Amino acid sequence: MLQVQNLTAGYGSLTVLNGVSLSLGNGARLGVFGHNGAGKTTLLRCIVGAVRPRDGKVDLDGTDTGVATVAENVRRGIAFVPQGHNVFPNLTIEQNLRIAGLLFDPSFVTQVYELFPVLAERCRQRAGSMSGGEQQMLALGMALMTKPKWLLLDEPSTGLAPVIVRNVMRRLADINERTGVGLIVVEQNVPATLKMVEQAVILRSGQIAFQGSAEELGRNTDLWKWF
Numbered sequence: 001m002l003q004v005q006n007l008t009a010g011y012g013s014l015t016v017l018n019g020v021s022l023s024l025g026n027g028a029r030l031g032v033f034g035h036n037g038a039g040k041t042t043l044l045r046c047i048v049g050a051v052r053p054r055d056g057k058v059d060l061d062g063t064d065t066g067v068a069t070v071a072e073n074v075r076r077g078i079a080f081v082p083q084g085h086n087v088f089p090n091l092t093i094e095q096n097l098r099i100a101g102l103l104f105d106p107s108f109v110t111q112v113y114e115l116f117p118v119l120a121e122r123c124r125q126r127a128g129s130m131s132g133g134e135q136q137m138l139a140l141g142m143a144l145m146t147k148p149k150w151l152l153l154d155e156p157s158t159g160l161a162p163v164i165v166r167n168v169m170r171r172l173a174d175i176n177e178r179t180g181v182g183l184i185v186v187e188q189n190v191p192a193t194l195k196m197v198e199q200a201v202i203l204r205s206g207q208i209a210f211q212g213s214a215e216e217l218g219r220n221t222d223l224w225k226w227f
């Protein structure tokens with residue numbers, strides 16, 4: 001279980017998150033939306049322990065992630081895919097996956113290949129020569145090499161063509177169903193994400209402006225009033 005409890009955080013004198021609370025059961029799928037600067041990335045950084053809360057905390061199965069290092073939180077099961085394609089362009093796909101899984105079980109690469117057959121087909125290709133969508137799949141595969149309980153994704157659809165976005169969203173739902181990994185997806189593409197998540201949150205100026213089911217948010221014809 002992942003619980004964000006009355007979280008307040010920021011940078012220097014800037015307060016970015018102000019009293020944010022969320023409670024997610026294992027395997028949940030949450031979409032996090034909001035304008036630029038609303039605090040979405042900061043929320044993910046707090047969960048993985050890269051930003052220390054000023055007040056409140058993030059609790060993973062009874063452990064406070066805000067007092068542990070990022071590496072410890074990754075070992076406890078939180079994987080974070082930051083914005084952009086975080087692959088080593090000069091290494092092959094297989095080398096990228098093995099590096100990502102170095103502290104875990106490198107043989108898990110075969111399971112990642114089952115989830116992403118395209119990566120298996122191209123295992124000896126240089127990552128930098130793949131398309132944006134394929135690099136995003138590789139970044140996802142690299143995150144999965146740590147066998148996470150929670151996968152945090154910061155705007156995974158950025159820069160991808162609509163058809164590729166649908167494909168990435170489908171893969172995410174598929175991975176959630178097959179491995180039980182929980183998903184927290186920060187996205188600008190609200191409609192595409194709502195098809196894939198069960199729960200939704202809209203952040204506005206660091207506070208929760210909407211919290212409910214994805215279905216409820218999707219039914220809102222004036223969805224943008226929350227932004």
Ligand SMILES: Nc1ncnc2c1ncn2[C@@H]1O[C@H](COP(=O)(O)OP(=O)(O)O)[C@@H](O)[C@H]1O
Binds near residue numbers: 016034038041
């Ligand atoms: N490392 C940082 N140092 C100082 N300010 C930052 C830093 N990262 C983000 N901010 C500021 O915090 C606010 C929220 O940023 P962020 O969490 O990235 O929002 P979002 O992801 O919703 O666009 C913005 O005003 C941004 O400029």
Ligand SMILES: [Mg+2]
Binds near residue numbers: 040041154
């Ligand atoms: Mg951001």
